[in-house]
Amino acid sequence: MSILVNRDTRVIVAGMTGREGTFHTQQMIDYGTKVVGGLTPGKGGTTHIGVPVFNSAHDAVRETGANAAIVFVPAPFAADSVLELEDAGVPFITLITEGVPTQDMVKVVNKIKARGKTQLLGGNCAGIITPGECKMGIMPGHIFTPGNVGMVSRSGTLTYEIVWELTRAGLGQTTCVGIGGDPVPGTRFVEVLRDFENDPATECVVMVGEIGGSDEEEGAEFIKSMTKPVVSFISGRTAPPGKRMGHAGAIISGTMGTPESKVNALLGAGAALADRTSDVAQLVKIALESRKALVR
């Protein structure tokens, strides 16, 4: 089992014929992801790297029966692309593009939520992977391995760092979800935590947060009600206030978004907190062992 994507996920790639889109589509196909179509207005009817290209999301969904989409469309046009895919009835959309204007995201996220047909992941995220089944994102596939640890993170490379440690420690993953570093994300920690709590195959969850916003605090509120152990890590613990640290959302504004608030909320919720990335694997091992003892 896994959450959100598996071997039956049929993926459309929006912006497939661009440089980034081409590279990552090939990588996804090589990983084993079922890429059923590409989307580039004006190039419908052609084939690109062996994948049929469509002019519109509606055409693509009708012809391929796709049930997911990944978006590489440049930032100025990304919001429109997501809304087109949603209108075509795609139930799960991952937005990889970085730099989408915040007010575009306010509109997209609220509209999608109000219509209630689709879940959006991202933007500015690394995507999602269910190891061995489906990679819908830009992460290097070889560092992941199937197992029973769920992972959710606001950062791409930090996910790779920690996953690599987990994999080398023999701790495989059910699904790894990148929710992205933007201030208004389509999916937040709490929604992914809920999915992992309900996924029978996930035995432990790793949550990687960073400074800015209050998503970690909301996540912590939910962790209180979870039966599965959560190991967390917060990045940017020494970042100065008022400075945007790369991610559009990684900024301490006044008293909002401080690492202390996040750390305290997570500890208060009973999550294990790793001080360093290199401690995560060990804490996951301990959590899994004590859970086994409890279940027994």
Added chain:
Amino acid sequence: MKLHEYQSKDLLARFGVTVPGGDVTSDPAEAKAIADRYNGKVVVKAQVLMGGRGKAGGVKLFNDSSEAAAFTKELIGKRLISIQNPDGMIVEKVLIAEQIDIAEEYYVSVLLDRAAGNLVVMLSSEGGMEIEEVAEKTPEKIIRIPVDPAWGLEAFQVRAAVAESGINKIAQGQMVKMILQLVKAYQETDADLIEINPCALTPEGKLLAADAKVSIDENALFRYPEYASAMEDGADDPIEAEAAKLGIAYVRLGGDIGVIGNGAGLVMCSLDEVNAAGGRPANFLDVGGGAKAERVKTCVELVMKDPNVKGLLINIFGGITRGDEVAKGIMEALEQLKLTIPVVARVEGTAAEEALAILKTSSIVGATTMQEAAGKIVELAYK
């Protein structure tokens, strides 16, 4: 991207917000002409994007045009230094604005409520001080008006909120109007913050934006080519300004260990590790995804523009970024800049082995984990 006060006021005036009269200049003679329009009764304000501008001596009241002109001459080219900005900033322009008599001071802002994923208006009868201070001491004096994402803000909602806010009855109608104008300005200019503090009520009963802070969403700048140059002017720091030009995510942090990595989360984490090892990071720099040697070289050069840097830490977890490209870039930069400071590189992931083979031929110190790398650079740099 923060706009200067004069730019902020110009922008808000376009949406009908009442602002004090005035103009911006860098020429004392012109300053005198502007001040003459208000019979010399003006305030001269240095246009620098830093906190503590008033305490740094960048704001002064005058009753005489010649004195205002003399102060303008004194300010232009001067470096203002405040607690918030110890490096200081050089004054290039001043705003000469009409002095207004203030009977009462309020606070109003429009910003993103991240938790709700939507806009919110904040209004308080307590203006003229930091809103954080009000939030701490008298949170009941801050009123929040959420903006409906689909339908926007209705006048009746604003009227109800303003009626409860405790601001003077004479000003309430004008405040409703101003809030609706501010929200429109926010949405139509892709702002990420509009703050009027103080929003002043004059003894004659006129409400106006005595000060204004507007910040524009950097991700939306492609819609506003007119701000392209403001982006560079607006950076807090010359290296940050150059990074913005090059499209590199760089933040100056004031320490002496240069830090370069790929991915914002990993770089933030590397900074934490440098701090944990007892070092002081000089900067945050994210090379971005899939960086080639040339880009890495540019990044090293950028970090080395900071004269305080006495050690360099490079931390790469290659996904789409190839380790060997990073290694080549570092080598080229070292050669060209003739760097003599210690450099520690940790390269993991895609093409890491090729990277290590390249780095082995140099004086660069290798490390297998981020923690080890941070420890080593701190040890070598502070030796």
